[in-house]
Amino acid sequence: MTLDIAETDRILEPPHGTRPDPDAFVQAAMAWHFDPDTGSPFWLKRATAFDFDPRRDIRTHADLARFPNVAAELRHVPAADLVPRGYGDRPDVIGVYESGGTTGAPKRVVLLRDWLERTLHWSNEALDAYGFPRGADWLGLVPGGPHIVGEYFQRSVATHGRYGFRVDLDPRWVKRAIAQGRGPEAGAYAEHVIDQAAEVLRTQDIGVMTITPPLLERLARRDELVDLVNDKVRAIRWGGTQMDADSRHLYRTEVFPDTVLSGNYGSTMILGFAGERPGLPDDEPCVFDTLDPWVTFGVVDPDTGLPVPYGERGRVVAHHVSKSFLLPNNLERDLATRVSPPEGGIGDSVADIAPVGVFENETVIEGVY
Amino acid sequence: MPPTPEEEALPQLDALGPRGPYRARNRLTVTDVSGAPVAQLSLVPGVFLHRALTALRRAEPPAPDHRAAVLARAAELFTTGRLGGLTVAEHEHLVSRVGGVPLAVVRTATRAIGERLAAAYDSARRARPVDARDDWRDPLTRAGRAVWTRRGEVFAVNAAGNHPGTHSLWPEALALGFRVAVRPSRREPFTPYRLITALREAGLGPDQVAFLPTGHELADELLRGADLGMVYGGDDAVRRHRSDPAVLTQGPGRSKILVTADVDWREHLDTIVDSVSHHGGTGCVNATAVLVEGDPAPLCAALAERLGALPALAPEDDKAVLPVQPVATARAFGTHLANRAAGTRAWLGAEGVVAELGDGSAALRPAVHQADRPDAAQLGVELPFPCVWVAPWTPEAGTAVLRDSLVVTALTRREELIDRLLDEPTIGNVYVGDTPTYRIAPGLPHDGFLGDFLMRTKAVIRT
Numbered sequence: 001m002t003l004d005i006a007e008t009d010r011i012l013e014p015p016h017g018t019r020p021d022p023d024a025f026v027q028a029a030m031a032w033h034f035d036p037d038t039g040s041p042f043w044l045k046r047a048t049a050f051d052f053d054p055r056r057d058i059r060t061h062a063d064l065a066r067f068p069n070v071a072a073e074l075r076h077v078p079a080a081d082l083v084p085r086g087y088g089d090r091p092d093v094i095g096v097y098e099s100g101g102t103t104g105a106p107k108r109v110v111l112l113r114d115w116l117e118r119t120l121h122w123s124n125e126a127l128d129a130y131g132f133p134r135g136a137d138w139l140g141l142v143p144g145g146p147h148i149v150g151e152y153f154q155r156s157v158a159t160h161g162r163y164g165f166r167v168d169l170d171p172r173w174v175k176r177a178i179a180q181g182r183g184p185e186a187g188a189y190a191e192h193v194i195d196q197a198a199e200v201l202r203t204q205d206i207g208v209m210t211i212t213p214p215l216l217e218r219l220a221r222r223d224e225l226v227d228l229v230n231d232k233v234r235a236i237r238w239g240g241t242q243m244d245a246d247s248r249h250l251y252r253t254e255v256f257p258d259t260v261l262s263g264n265y266g267s268t269m270i271l272g273f274a275g276e277r278p279g280l281p282d283d284e285p286c287v288f289d290t291l292d293p294w295v296t297f298g299v300v301d302p303d304t305g306l307p308v309p310y311g312e313r314g315r316v317v318a319h320h321v322s323k324s325f326l327l328p329n330n331l332e333r334d335l336a337t338r339v340s341p342p343e344g345g346i347g348d349s350v351a352d353i354a355p356v357g358v359f360e361n362e363t364v365i366e367g368v369y
Numbered sequence: 370m371p372p373t374p375e376e377e378a379l380p381q382l383d384a385l386g387p388r389g390p391y392r393a394r395n396r397l398t399v400t401d402v403s404g405a406p407v408a409q410l411s412l413v414p415g416v417f418l419h420r421a422l423t424a425l426r427r428a429e430p431p432a433p434d435h436r437a438a439v440l441a442r443a444a445e446l447f448t449t450g451r452l453g454g455l456t457v458a459e460h461e462h463l464v465s466r467v468g469g470v471p472l473a474v475v476r477t478a479t480r481a482i483g484e485r486l487a488a489a490y491d492s493a494r495r496a497r498p499v500d501a502r503d504d505w506r507d508p509l510t511r512a513g514r515a516v517w518t519r520r521g522e523v524f525a526v527n528a529a530g531n532h533p534g535t536h537s538l539w540p541e542a543l544a545l546g547f548r549v550a551v552r553p554s555r556r557e558p559f560t561p562y563r564l565i566t567a568l569r570e571a572g573l574g575p576d577q578v579a580f581l582p583t584g585h586e587l588a589d590e591l592l593r594g595a596d597l598g599m600v601y602g603g604d605d606a607v608r609r610h611r612s613d614p615a616v617l618t619q620g621p622g623r624s625k626i627l628v629t630a631d632v633d634w635r636e637h638l639d640t641i642v643d644s645v646s647h648h649g650g651t652g653c654v655n656a657t658a659v660l661v662e663g664d665p666a667p668l669c670a671a672l673a674e675r676l677g678a679l680p681a682l683a684p685e686d687d688k689a690v691l692p693v694q695p696v697a698t699a700r701a702f703g704t705h706l707a708n709r710a711a712g713t714r715a716w717l718g719a720e721g722v723v724a725e726l727g728d729g730s731a732a733l734r735p736a737v738h739q740a741d742r743p744d745a746a747q748l749g750v751e752l753p754f755p756c757v758w759v760a761p762w763t764p765e766a767g768t769a770v771l772r773d774s775l776v777v778t779a780l781t782r783r784e785e786l787i788d789r790l791l792d793e794p795t796i797g798n799v800y801v802g803d804t805p806t807y808r809i810a811p812g813l814p815h816d817g818f819l820g821d822f823l824m825r826t827k828a829v830i831r832t
Binding site: 183187216217220221223244245246247249250251255 | 393394395413414415416417419420423589593594
């Protein structure tokens with residue numbers, strides 16, 4: 001069986017803004033990733049242990065559920081083994097990026113130029129739909145590396161804005177400080193980050209800001225910075241952690257009433273993010289849509305792997321299927337409400353994201369309070 | 370998660386922020402002791418909490434006369450008015466059903482809160498050093514004088530839910546010109562809600578006092594965001610905050626009674642029984658231990674007889690005297706008590722503590738245990754129902770075994786012993802003679818004057 005590269009590219013890499021037939025897309029991706037000439041060393045080796053033949057048996061989007069969850073292997077696989085051989089000896093690699101490392105050692109992925117450009121095009125269309133000003137200067141309170149978000153920030157500025165001002169942050173250090181009971185140290189670090197952002201906000205003409213919800217909340221504690229944002233910043237893009245519906249409503253109606261607020265639900269393992277559905281009223285939950293069929297979500301009962309009904313909660317399962325990378329059936333640590341995708345889309349959209357394992361135990365036996 | 374229609378139909382307890390009531394999407398269903406839902410409590414997110422604190426800090430306190438007048442008016446409203454749609458009787462019934470505190474105790478607490486609120490301005494000023502003035506404009510400052518000043522602007526209270534009376538203390542901070550942010554107990558948020566509603570209706574601006582229910586994760590943020598704070602909690606909470614000079618901890622009371630051999634405890638049995646069981650035994654001022662010089666067994670027998678006769682009734686019953694909890698909670702207390710009581714002699718033991726009432730709730734019946742030494746570890750085990758440990762005391766054991774007590778009632782005529790009790794820094798209050806441990810009055814320090822913590826003196830010289 002010889003692979004028709006031109007036909008594969010036509011389906012996997014259609015012009016920006018067009019969506020291929022989902023089943024044809026899955027079949028073309030299987031043909032590409034599991035052909036010995038074009039597939040990655042990682043997947044070609046891994047497929048020898050499958051009890052199915054991806055090229056024969058994976059015909060539809062639903063069939064992706066047959067794949068084992070191999071995300072944990074990305075902790076130790078040599079990054080070069082993840083790049084499909086079809087890209088030749090000199091693949092156009094933008095960089096190697098890592099997951100947050102919240103649940104153990106970080107997982108690594110490789111970002112290739114074709115996927116970056118597709119995501120950016122889609123993301124810039126979303127920014128336009130939201131009314132983000134073109135040509136603005138951006139301020140990003142985002143990690144420089146090893147996370148992918150810093151790269152996307154810089155590329156978004158370069159393609160949609162003008163100058164990018166960045167304040168670096170190290171979320172792993174914050175998590176470690178908190179895990180070791182050094183909460184005040186984490187708090188002091190966050191204040192240090194806000195101090196640096198304040199300097200940029202005071203001196204530069206910032207029109208767009210990228211920030212995480214915890215840092216946005218800290219920023220909103222300082223009246224001077226609230227005033228500066230309201231004076232200058234026309235749009236805020238948030239992501240990295242979740243924003244609860246009450247906070248979102250307060251920002252939109254009371255704290256930053258004239259500033260656009262748009263969320264991202266990102267994950268290194270999907271090589272990007274899902275974007276907040278534009279046009280949602282202040283009272284609606286924040287719904288995230290993916291760039292399907294390349295990135296799709298499912299919301300499943302973690303015990304059975306079966307989808308929960310629309311409107312019910314379950315674990316997020318993520319699939320990335322592009323020419324540059326394949327990671328189907330990755331059970332994320334987040335819980336979400338299952339929402340129908342936009343008209344004509346496949347997979348699920350998600351709302352009310354929350355990490356699993358959040359619980360409180362306030363049982364205090366002794367004492368009278 | 371959006372609330373279900375059943376939850377939406379429950380009475381809604383909104384947060385009371387600086388811009389008025391705020392209904393959050395994130396709400397907690399408050400249940401009564403049988404587990405039945407009775408209300409929904411709005412839990413504010415961090416951004417709301419911090420902006421509220423900012424607004425409180427920015428606000429100017431009313432003039433002292435106005436504060437005194439508002440507090441007096443609020444006392445009237447709190448004790449007689451219809452607030453948040455509830456009459457006093459309806460409010461008391463709700464507090465009793467939710468907190469499990471006997472209705473008669475709640476009614477007493479309503480009156481006590483009213484009295485202390487009306488007197489808050491005067492009682493707060495009792496903490497003022499005799500030489501200090503209230504205002505730099507006082508003519509005496511021309512020659513140089515101490516002036517009593519606030520240590521900050523915003524006072525945060527991480528409140529308790531064991532007894533409504535705990536809310537009678539923090540209004541003193543308002544009297545002193547602080548703006549106050551109260552994070553209610555999620556177990557019983559109705560008392561602070563009513564109190565703050567009364568204060569607002571009495572004319573206190575919404576930027577002076579706020580009702581800010583939050584999840585557990587924001588409790589410490591409230592303290593960090595305020596200038597000064599007060600925390601109620603068990604040993605863990607006290608340990609966590611003890612080294613922070615901006616936080617006043619209100620921990621376990623471990624109040625005790627000491628009876629020396631020159632006094633016959635039989636003449637004071639009513640006071641001893643009351644000290645254990647008044648308030649349903651739910652307060653830090655209830656006696657946790659009784660130390661008696663001589664054989665403790667006869668006292669144990671008398672206590673067991675008197676306390677054992679207390680009826681197990683639903684909390685809203687007019688005759689109820691014992692606290693009520695959900696059955697599972699009550700059982701957990703019973704198990705915990707059984708574990709801690711090992712090595713003591715049970716007069717009223719853990720097996721009799723849980724008295725199920727048939728609706729998913731259970732009254733907590735009294736427990737009386739006899740320890741064989743005055744330094745037995747059990748004497749520090751404080752549980753929120755009438756649970757008392759009785760131990761023998763000797764002059765050699767001295768006051769060391771009475772350390773870490775909020776109140777010590779000393780039934781003794783030995784003056785040198787009273788001197789030593791007063792000299793012991795970890796004893797809060799010393800009542801000599803026939804006064805129950807729970808006696809509190811406006812103007813008397815409960816655990817020191819709140820003003821000791823909130824205020825400082827500064828020298829002012831005008832030349």
